[in-house]
Amino acid sequence: DVKVTQSSRYLVKRTGEKVFLECVQDMDHENMFWYRQDPGLGLRLIYFSYDVKMKEKGDIPEGYSVSREKKERFSLILESASTNQTSMYLCASIPSRRTLGYTFGSGTRLTVV
Amino acid sequence: QxxxxxxxQSLIVQKGGISIINCAYENTAFDYFPWYQQFPGKGPALLIAIRPDVSEKKEGRFTISFNKSAKQFSLHIMDSQPGDSATYFCAASPGAGSYQLTFGKGTKLSVIP
Known part of the structure; x- marks a missing residue:
């Protein structure tokens, strides 16, 4: 089974801190994504990457950046955390055959205080 | 937008009943429409998907109906069971070579005995 592992299940950070959310997948998938999930808003795409060192903005990239130095790892960075970034963050990967569907991690619940 | x-947004169905969730899209470039199922504490998982060249796809108790002219699609869960209680997301993807998904806001389904 493909596994997508997010490094932390719960995180509490202070306003203004730089925050790193790590995601690792073990099935050599080319494509990786970061979504945030908020009640009543569904899943919204923050950033995605189709290759190492490649990144593209999603629908809500403001306040975030990403890094993909290795194929299996895709990091989401909150440059200066704010309270409105309190959310559930989901990482996903998919091979270059979309009918196989995304594999999501279990999520990181980030609280910014 | x-x-x-x-x-x-939420749906309560008696055990054995039919659950119906509806989605509508605007972008005519969308050409792949998956449904994801999410249980509490887990990431979403691919349930079933359809392309617009067919009007219906069935997998077990789950059926997608697709109306291309109306730009609508729906998920039907026949003989709903308490184990189907979850949040369901419809999604759409804009064409070959794109692995991005745009998600709906989700429907929380509760199947009561």
Missing amino acids: QQVKQSP
């Missing part, structure tokens, strides 16, 4: 509209 919300590109995939999902309704209802």
